[in-house]
Amino acid sequence: MSQVGLQDSPGKPEGNARPKAASDTPNPLADPIGPRLRDRRKDLKLSQTKLANMVGISISYLNLIEHSKRPIGGSLLNRLAEALQIDTDELTGANNARLIQDLSEAILDPALLDIQLSQDRVHEFVNLHPKWAKALVSLHRAYTGRLTQVEDLSARLSQDPWVAETGQQIVSHITTVRSIADILQDVEDLKREERQTFTQRLSETSKQLGENTKVFLDQIFKDQEHDWQSLTPEEQVDDFIIDNRNHFPALEDVASDIHARLLSKREHVSTGLSLALEERHKIRFEIQHGATQDTFLLRKGYRYLPDEKRLIVRDMLPEASQRFLMARVLAEREARDAIHAVLDQAPHPFAGDGYERGFAAMAGYTASAVLFPYEAFLNTAQQERYDLDLLVQRFGGSFEQICHRLTTLRRPSAEGIPFSFLRSDMAGNSSKRFSVQGLRMPRQGAACPLWALYQAFRTPGELMVQLANFPNNSRFLFLSRTVTKQSSAYRAPQQTYSIMIGCDLVYADQTVYGDGLDLTGRGVTTPVGSTCRLCPRQGCPQRAHASLL
Secondary structure, eight states: OOOTTOOOOTTSOOTTOOOOGGGGSOOTTSOOHHHHHHHHHHHTTOOHHHHHHHHTOOHHHHHHHHTTSSOOOHHHHHHHHHHTTOOHHHHHTHHHHHHHHHHHHHTTSGGGGGGOOOHHHHHHHHHHOHHHHHHHHHHHHHHHHHHHHHHHHHHHHHHOHHHHHHHHHHHHHHHHHHHHHHHHHHOTTOOHHHHHHHHHHHHHHHHHHHHHHHHHHHHHSTTOOOOTTOSOHHHHHHHHHHHTTTOOHHHHHHHHHHIIIIITTOSSHHHHHHHHHHHHHOOEEEEEOSOOOOHHHHHHSEEEETTTTEEEEETTSOHHHHHHHHHHHHHHHHSHHHHHHHHTTOSSOOOTTHHHHHHHHHHHHHHHHHHSOHHHHHHHHHHTTTOHHHHHHHHTOOHHHHHHHHTTOEETTEEOOOOEEEEEETTOOEEEEEOOTTOOOOSSSOOOTTSHHHHGGGSTTSOEEEEEEOTTSOEEEEEEEEEEEOOSSTTOOOEEEEEEEEEEGGGGGGSGGGTTSOTTSSSOOEEOOSOGGGOOOTTOTTOOSOOOO
8 A cells, every 4th residue: 555645764754744944943832742752751761862763763853853843743653652652642732732722712701711821821731730621621611501501591582482472371371370269269159150160260270381381391491401511412522523533443444344345346336325225224215306395305405214214315416415325324224333332432421412413423424434445545645645626536525525534534554634624604604623733723603714714705616725824823724615505496595615624734745735835934824813812913904803812
């Protein structure tokens, strides 16, 4: 198997690491890999010479790494971690990177301003007191989660017509009960028949009041029980994926087996998928031509009916989307046990419908791995220098599917460029957030409006290439393009999104998009931030909110 970009060369940067002038200046907010490595080496009483010989690099290059003058990644990082008998995430500080990001956002909440923990001290605080930092973030999440519940409940009480109607019925029942009770108490000369009539009506109305009140409360407070560890089920699934670096070896193995057994000998992937569904699971793949009265089918372009064992897609749905839907349904059947095993390893129980959302996410992950087998996809990506358009053509996937698959290539023995991923609609609502070390993506709200993610809306369909320079001197290569999902019915609104992937500038020369660009860090870059409230650039013309820093 070709290992373009992963070849070992003693005395030179290895794996995904390449020397860059810009990287000679340590990032003040990056986790100190160099000092962490040096301290661990000294704890084990290893000399630089012995460690350099163990991992197959020169002493001078090891010295540069220990002084944070050279980045490391790929196979070299794995060999250093193995030689130092330490986990790679602990060596790189990846375990603390997201904690630093989450705490940086949490302390900007007005409720925590009295803590007086400045942004430049967050990194130090997390390194010195990681457990306290985790506790603070967990408490803040629980607090904001309860605020979200209160806001949702308040909005429903004030806007839901059903709530208003049911509330009026309850008030009417209460008024009736009180009126009858007053009559029974104040009117002494009621005849026996009249008193029985009022008593019977009082009993019936009280029963109706109790039933209506129970339905009202059940409806209002349904799905309001949330796990203390999470804001929402969606975010809990996001955290689970990010904690696993968006790479699940067990699902990769299952997907490889599915591809080898059912698709490798088929000339057309779509034919192989439909036959596998039909022959192994009796699921029919149907294409809906012409008009339909099915509103879900009109809105989504597909419908899966598990009880009837039918997968129906509209003829307007792109072939790449049809293949992915078939692969996902197949994954739900073929990889069910493996997916449950992965989800059962989550550190905290999923809240609400979080488990179902997690299952859907893992089924989608497996489907992607079936369509784009790990080794073949990684080899092609490296050989073609991550040319997104070429990968779309070669594997028949959509732009979004290809970008998403690139973020999952994190196998320690064969790792691709570590890409982040973010999707946004035209209103700035972000989804499918997956970050990498050093890149802060906001948990709520929109990111910096100067990111290529939003700039791509100005040139629909064209690839936006951006060298982004953050206030802490970290630099990233951003690639973004809009995608429009074809409307499924006349006058139905089109869904337009912007898809963005990004990587540290140190990897840019491994891509076709780095050709012709000044990657030294001294060339033209776009000054950006994470969000306006976390950005210190006071003179930014795109500032929407005052900085809280």
